[in-house]
Amino acid sequence: MTASPPRYSRILGTGSYLPPKRLTNADLAAQLAADGIETSDEWIIERTGIRARHFADEGVTASDLALPAARAALEAAGMTAEQIDLIIVATSTPDMIFPSTATLLQHKLGVHGCAAFDVQAVCSGFVYALTVADSMIKSGAASKALVIGSEVFSRILDFKDRTTCVLFGDGAGAVVLGASKEPGILAADLHADGRHANILCTPGTVAGGKVIGDPLLKMDGQAVFKLAVGVLEKVARAVLDKAGRSEADIDWLIPHQANIRIMQGTAKKLKMPLDKLIVTVDEHGNTSAASIPLALDVAVRSGKVRRGDTVMLEGVGGGFTWGAVLLDF
Structure with a gap:
């Protein structure tokens, strides 16, 4: 018998969406000042780039x-939408406890029958979801997947804590992933370490009709920064090793858009010029699972990322989770 040719997956299209309400740092500072919380445009930009x-x-x-x-x-x-046979939504801010946001999106798209589910890995969620979709396409379980990161983090922010509420925003980013005879996604590497759950979490839940615990985001910024810089470099190198590529092969680095210092630090460790770093954190803030696909879509539609380019996607988030995907676009 003749062996079947290898089956791969490639990104066929990208998309994104931002809600119309845009808040500058000055807008947010004025809002916080009304509640006696002091911050400023300069303070936020210096620490985050947002x-x-x-x-x-x-x-x-x-x-x-x-x-x-x-x-x-x-x-x-x-x-x-009728051609899609798999929908995965990465989100930490789902519409409801259940059903999944993916099934609700499926209904809004006017289709039914295909597999649809959510992935929850916080800011690494899109990388996790893309890896799952890639695996399902390679196995033959799906042929065309819609993979989305979508967040409404404004709902879980503590606006009495200026160290966290200035960081996050809402938005969504999406890709269509399709089966291909040529490699698109080259390699992926995913990790988690629950020992660090307390440094970035939203520790509330619902039980007996009541909110149990604290439903607002908590973060130890210094601990997150220290851990993020280390794991992002390691996971990027792990993906390069799996793909048989080197840092010099990366045309664009699209990291999770959390903090400009973390992003630039990772680029420097990979010996990449900063003009090859895709940055949207300045205008979007940290949109968690939406940040990577949002940044990818901006880069594609601006003409930066083009067909044939090699792109590194990487994220790190609460859990603690982290991961990376290397792909030929």
Whole structure:
């Protein structure tokens, strides 16, 4: 018998969406000042590189943000929602406890029947979801997947804590991943370490009709920074080793958009010029699982990332989770 040719997956299209409400640092500082919390544009930029972020209006959910991002990715891929046979949504701010945000998005897309589920790995969520979709396509379990990161982090922020509430924003990013005879996703590497759960978490839950614990985000910024810089370099090198590539082969680095100092530090450790680092954190803030696909779509639509480019995606987030994907776009 003739062996079947290898089956790979490639990104066929990208899309993104930001809610219309844009808050500059000055806007947010004025809002906080009304509650006696002091901060400033200079203080935020110096520590994070963030200048603005987008917040969803009341009642707008993660699936609402995911819908236009998904439609944009489908249009870019030249496909309809009916052709998708797998939907994965990475989110830490789902519409409800269940069903999954992915199934709610599926309904809003007007399709039914295909597999749909959520992945929860916080800011690493999109890298995790993309890796799962790639594995399912390679195995033959799916042929065309819609992979989305969508977050409404503004709902879980403590606006009495200026060290965290200035960091995050809302948005969604999406890709269509399809089966291919040529490699697209070259390698992936995922990790987690629950020993560090307490340094970045939202420790509340719902039981008996009540919120149990604290439903607002908590973060030890210094501990997260220290851990993130170390693991991002290691996971990037692990993916390069798996793919048989070197740092010199990377055309673009698209890290999780959390903090400009972490991002630039990772680029320098990989000996990459900073002009090969895709940066959207200045305008989007930290959109958690949405940040990587948002940045990828911005880079593609601006003409920076082009077909044939080699791209490194990497994320780190609460859990503690981290991972990277190397792909030929």
